[in-house]
Amino acid sequence: MFAGAVLRSVSRSATAGGTPRAATRPILRGLSTAAQPGQPDGSRYDVDVQVLPDGLQIKGIRGNSVKREKLPHFWLRDNCRCQKCVHQQTLQRNFNTFAISEDIKPDQVKTEPDGVRVKWDGDGHESFYPWKFIKHYLRHDHRSPEDVEFHYWGSDIAVNRPAVSYNDLMAPENESGIARLTNLIREYGFVFVDGTPFGTPDATKRVLEKIAFIRETHYGGFYDFIPDLAMADTAYTNIALPAHTDTTYFSDPAGLQAFHMLSHEAPPGQSASASASPDEELGGKSLLVDGFHAANILLEEDPAAYAILSRVRLPWHASGNEGITISPDKRYPVLELDGATGKLARVRWNNDDRGVVPFTDDVSPTQWYAAARKWDGILRRPDVEYWVQLKPGQVLIFDNWRVMHGRSAFEGRRRMCGAYINRDDFISRWRNTNFPREAILSQVVG
Numbered sequence: 001m002f003a004g005a006v007l008r009s010v011s012r013s014a015t016a017g018g019t020p021r022a023a024t025r026p027i028l029r030g031l032s033t034a035a036q037p038g039q040p041d042g043s044r045y046d047v048d049v050q051v052l053p054d055g056l057q058i059k060g061i062r063g064n065s066v067k068r069e070k071l072p073h074f075w076l077r078d079n080c081r082c083q084k085c086v087h088q089q090t091l092q093r094n095f096n097t098f099a100i101s102e103d104i105k106p107d108q109v110k111t112e113p114d115g116v117r118v119k120w121d122g123d124g125h126e127s128f129y130p131w132k133f134i135k136h137y138l139r140h141d142h143r144s145p146e147d148v149e150f151h152y153w154g155s156d157i158a159v160n161r162p163a164v165s166y167n168d169l170m171a172p173e174n175e176s177g178i179a180r181l182t183n184l185i186r187e188y189g190f191v192f193v194d195g196t197p198f199g200t201p202d203a204t205k206r207v208l209e210k211i212a213f214i215r216e217t218h219y220g221g222f223y224d225f226i227p228d229l230a231m232a233d234t235a236y237t238n239i240a241l242p243a244h245t246d247t248t249y250f251s252d253p254a255g256l257q258a259f260h261m262l263s264h265e266a267p268p269g270q271s272a273s274a275s276a277s278p279d280e281e282l283g284g285k286s287l288l289v290d291g292f293h294a295a296n297i298l299l300e301e302d303p304a305a306y307a308i309l310s311r312v313r314l315p316w317h318a319s320g321n322e323g324i325t326i327s328p329d330k331r332y333p334v335l336e337l338d339g340a341t342g343k344l345a346r347v348r349w350n351n352d353d354r355g356v357v358p359f360t361d362d363v364s365p366t367q368w369y370a371a372a373r374k375w376d377g378i379l380r381r382p383d384v385e386y387w388v389q390l391k392p393g394q395v396l397i398f399d400n401w402r403v404m405h406g407r408s409a410f411e412g413r414r415r416m417c418g419a420y421i422n423r424d425d426f427i428s429r430w431r432n433t434n435f436p437r438e439a440i441l442s443q444v445v446g
């Protein structure tokens with residue numbers, strides 16, 4: 001049952017000197033909304049609205065919890081989402097914010113079953129703010145649908161690795177496969193797509209393009225490589241590579257990376273081993289490390305080292321290829337924390353592509369090396385490392401901001417294909433296949 005009320009037109013009583021006296025403004029009758037489905041505690045939710053000289057004072061009451069927020073008039077007007085103010089096809093703001101009078105005020109405020117309607121002074125523009133929009137700013141429960149429950153893992157993940165089947169993923173008209181795949185990457189940081197045709201790289205490319213378009217870099221777009229140093233990078237060799245993230249030298253490191261081992265032939269003259277999986281004989285095993293899990297261990301065991309790796313900004317570079325010298329827009333730390341939450345947002349770790357450790361005012365290179373040694377030691381712990389022999393048909397896709405990868409040395413002609421995908425394009429695909437668009441818009445628009 002809803003109750004609504006119309007606030008009498010906002011009266012402005014001028015006083016000497018013309019400064020409007022803040023007349024006592026009646027509170028709009030609280031609006032009691034039945035507990036909405038999924039309301040965390042299932043309790044009633046009352047919202048009171050009071051028009052103040054400089055904004056709408058909103059009070060949200062749920063059980064014993066009362067939250068207040070004042071929504072400034074100008075802020076409300078700027079966030080009008082009517083058909084005139086927002087381009088309905090592109091969802092872009094469709095007016096000049098700064099053409100709105102700075103001291104805009106409502107002429108009339110009315111609560112309705114679905115929200116608050118405001119008629120503005122001046123041009124008489126009318127805005128409507130759904131309760132969902134208003135309650136979002138009451139800081140009652142800022143758990144956004146995008147708050148992810150991370151599943152941290154070590155070598156134990158081998159028992160039950162996250163996977164989807166190629167057929168489920170690629171089923172036409174069915175988004176459940178891509179929804180599950182993107183959600184597994186968000187929760188675990190990686191996923192296998194089993195049963196992917198491997199006679200050619202085409203099916204692998206289709207799998208990746210099911211997520212989003214492929215990111216072009218100086219290595220090209222979709223990559224298909226063997227150890228022939230076609231590009232001046234150790235990935236194009238057969239040497240062992242320790243756990244690392246890729247593209248540490250970009251301001252915006254690749255969000256996803258993928259590998260599909262299409263074939264692995266023994267060196268000429270050496271017969272493929274009779275063993276079930278010749279690859280085991282030839283090496284080239286893949287390594288995955290959950291960087292967030294490793295960082296949690298470091299924080300637990302050596303918080304000072306964690307602080308150093310999250311504070312000291314380092315140079316990173318890719319300079320091996322003729323005429324190409326890539327480095328990020330600024331120096332970045334190994335562990336990048338979210339400025340707002342303090343939570344770990346990104347791991348940037350490739351000791352081979354790291355530049356010279358700087359001398360900074362508060363942390364010496366010796367201190368940084370001691371912290372990095374601790375970090376490196378954690379990455380190499382047997383219970384932290386997940387070693388897996390990739391096989392043709394298994395596409396590995398992982399979050400390059402969280403999961404490090406590497407490989408053991410190998411012999412012979414090992415053919416790998418895959419691609420990078422931008423972080424934001426991956427997150428967009430995850431959002432749009434796992435959450436209702438309305439919930440997404442209320443997150444991304446703010």
Ligand SMILES: C[N+](C)(C)CCCC[C@H](N)C(=O)O
Pocket residue numbers: 219223225233234235244245246247248350353
């Ligand atoms: C493109 N492909 C994935 C084959 C190789 C890329 C080389 C990656 C580089 N070592 C880095 O850490 O960024």
Ligand SMILES: O=C(O)CCC(=O)C(=O)O
Pocket residue numbers: 235241246259286405406407416
């Ligand atoms: O060959 C592999 O298994 C991994 C290569 C690698 O680390 C890379 O391309 O970044």
